[in-house]
Amino acid sequence: MKLFSSKYFLVSLLAIQLSFISCTTNKSVVQQGSIVHHIALFWLNEPGDQSTIKRITDASKSFSDIPGVLNVVVGTSVPSDRPVVDDSFDVAVIITFSDEQAYHNYLKNPKHLNAVEHLLKHFVRKIIVYDISNTP
Numbered sequence: 001m002k003l004f005s006s007k008y009f010l011v012s013l014l015a016i017q018l019s020f021i022s023c024t025t026n027k028s029v030v031q032q033g034s035i036v037h038h039i040a041l042f043w044l045n046e047p048g049d050q051s052t053i054k055r056i057t058d059a060s061k062s063f064s065d066i067p068g069v070l071n072v073v074v075g076t077s078v079p080s081d082r083p084v085v086d087d088s089f090d091v092a093v094i095i096t097f098s099d100e101q102a103y104h105n106y107l108k109n110p111k112h113l114n115a116v117e118h119l120l121k122h123f124v125r126k127i128i129v130y131d132i133s134n135t136p
Helices: 006-025 050-065 100-108 110-123
Strands: 036-044 069-075 091-097 124-133
Touching: 036 050, 036 100, 050 069, 050 091, 050 110, 091 100, 100 110, 110 124
Parallel strands: none
Antiparallel strands: 036 091, 036 124, 069 091
């Protein structure tokens, strides 16, 4: 029996790391306990396709202009032989929001909806999303 599922271990590790990053990056904007981390993992229709990775990266970085978005990180998986690491995804996007309302506003924002409709629906075969609040 595994003690930790690789998905839950990855999310826990990311949440811990992100809460340190977010709390130190923009303390004047964020009150402790109010930030939300949105973690999206993407598996592409054509795994490793660099042009699609660039399109997702560019679209995701443009989200930093959306009100309430504090930080956007985009990257690819790091290959690993460790059984607790899921390195099967192609692209990960981590967006930090000032609070839960900013996160909900982002979901309805035309820039986000456009990326979903014109990019993700056509080039991504699987998406897993984790939304984490550091509220106690």
